[in-house]
Amino acid sequence: MKVAVLGTGGGGRAHAVRLLELGHEVYVGTRDSQVTLGRTEPDFMGIEPFGQWVADYPGIELMNFDEAAASADFVINGIDGANAVRVLSGIGRHLAGKTLMDYAVPFIYNPEQAHPWPTPWGVMPALDPVDHDSLGERIQRALPQAKVVKACVTQEQETVVHPQAVAGGDHTMFIAGEHEDAKAEVTALLRSYGWRDILDLGPLVSSRGMEMYSHMHSAIQFALGGARFGMKVMR
Amino acid sequence: MKVAVLGTGGGGRAHAVRLLELGHEVYVGTRDSQVTLGRTEPDFMGIEPFGQWVADYPGIELMNFDEAAASADFVINGIDGANAVRVLSGIGRHLAGKTLMDYAVPFIYNPEQAHPWPTPWGVMPALDPVDHDSLGERIQRALPQAKVVKACVTQEQETVVHPQAVAGGDHTMFIAGEHEDAKAEVTALLRSYGWRDILDLGPLVSSRGMEMYSHMHSAIQFALGGARFGMKVMR
Numbered sequence: 001m002k003v004a005v006l007g008t009g010g011g012g013r014a015h016a017v018r019l020l021e022l023g024h025e026v027y028v029g030t031r032d033s034q035v036t037l038g039r040t041e042p043d044f045m046g047i048e049p050f051g052q053w054v055a056d057y058p059g060i061e062l063m064n065f066d067e068a069a070a071s072a073d074f075v076i077n078g079i080d081g082a083n084a085v086r087v088l089s090g091i092g093r094h095l096a097g098k099t100l101m102d103y104a105v106p107f108i109y110n111p112e113q114a115h116p117w118p119t120p121w122g123v124m125p126a127l128d129p130v131d132h133d134s135l136g137e138r139i140q141r142a143l144p145q146a147k148v149v150k151a152c153v154t155q156e157q158e159t160v161v162h163p164q165a166v167a168g169g170d171h172t173m174f175i176a177g178e179h180e181d182a183k184a185e186v187t188a189l190l191r192s193y194g195w196r197d198i199l200d201l202g203p204l205v206s207s208r209g210m211e212m213y214s215h216m217h218s219a220i221q222f223a224l225g226g227a228r229f230g231m232k233v234m235r
Numbered sequence: 236m237k238v239a240v241l242g243t244g245g246g247g248r249a250h251a252v253r254l255l256e257l258g259h260e261v262y263v264g265t266r267d268s269q270v271t272l273g274r275t276e277p278d279f280m281g282i283e284p285f286g287q288w289v290a291d292y293p294g295i296e297l298m299n300f301d302e303a304a305a306s307a308d309f310v311i312n313g314i315d316g317a318n319a320v321r322v323l324s325g326i327g328r329h330l331a332g333k334t335l336m337d338y339a340v341p342f343i344y345n346p347e348q349a350h351p352w353p354t355p356w357g358v359m360p361a362l363d364p365v366d367h368d369s370l371g372e373r374i375q376r377a378l379p380q381a382k383v384v385k386a387c388v389t390q391e392q393e394t395v396v397h398p399q400a401v402a403g404g405d406h407t408m409f410i411a412g413e414h415e416d417a418k419a420e421v422t423a424l425l426r427s428y429g430w431r432d433i434l435d436l437g438p439l440v441s442s443r444g445m446e447m448y449s450h451m452h453s454a455i456q457f458a459l460g461g462a463r464f465g466m467k468v469m470r
Binding site: 124126127130131132166167170171174176199200201202205206208209210212213214215216217218219220222223224228229230231232233234235 | 359361362366367401402405406409411434435436437440441443444445447448449450451452453454455457458459463464465466467468469470
């Protein structure tokens, strides 16, 4: 497939490398590719500049968001939750008819909306929207011609692309969306990543639970001292 | 132990029967025991009147909330989330120094706060509080002398009291709270129920994730066509 990964953070990079390994054509999208490639310092999360990182992966092409989306048959949204709806709306014409796999959690890092929590970083970002709406639904409403599938929300993206690295792959991936053909495409991609237990949670309204699970994920991560775990539905 | 189970709904009944089986003295608390015993019709959820139900379990005593709490060493909160803080505050002097295990989710069934969701019942109750606070924390703030332990939130209470009924008991129970001695008491009770994998999520702020998981639980329930499942942390 021709796959666009929108966003240059750690999650997007994990998908890009794995997709390249699996033989796909990979376009990574960013706001301004020249600005992204011009960075020489790690970002506020300590992530290596994209230009240095991508030098190890010939074959991964960096493009502006609109070019990446236009070039691809299948699009992965890795844009942070605070900006995703705005950015995706701006390139909506390139997403029409395409499957858009969205793994974003709508964390708001604005310190005024964060709340105290004994996390390693002292606060926990708030979720917006939460409970009565979800980012996945907002993206679908903003892009009625795209086929949004919420997936890969309840694991680190490193675990998403290498499920065997946790418990031999014996844990559960959840998907949700309104478009059965798009869910079938996402399921095929996830199987190629190595997922065996993929549970379809039905309509996109299930994005609410998937995104709201993020605080549970964090609590488990702090209890275990690391994020390399998965959740399995036992039935 | 002398255990008070506050609330006469299905969850409270599940705990009461199991505690009786395990040899504890069990006091079920309700607002007005005479009113509760006077009911002859199923409630809006279709649950059998308490008086009919309890006839099968000699040994379970029904009392008013304050009497039940005063009589017990260990208290289980099964009062619905919309009323729990108010009711518990009113009997706070009987809870001082005691472990209060709280499994409530703050669902608001008020139709004006519920939102459309393709559930079997057409709407999904909203959560209040959500994200920036939790019911568990509210109860602890309202009752600073009690030792609140949030537990049994992420399963049906029938599964909580009989974990072996799901996947042979191979799934995870989560607890959180500020009081280590109270968490040890809750852990001992849960082990007597049959739990083997009990993960301490640390401080009570983790109640947020546990309560917010409820929408994920519902989505999985609808996907599987039933609530008899558990979640296991795979690491």
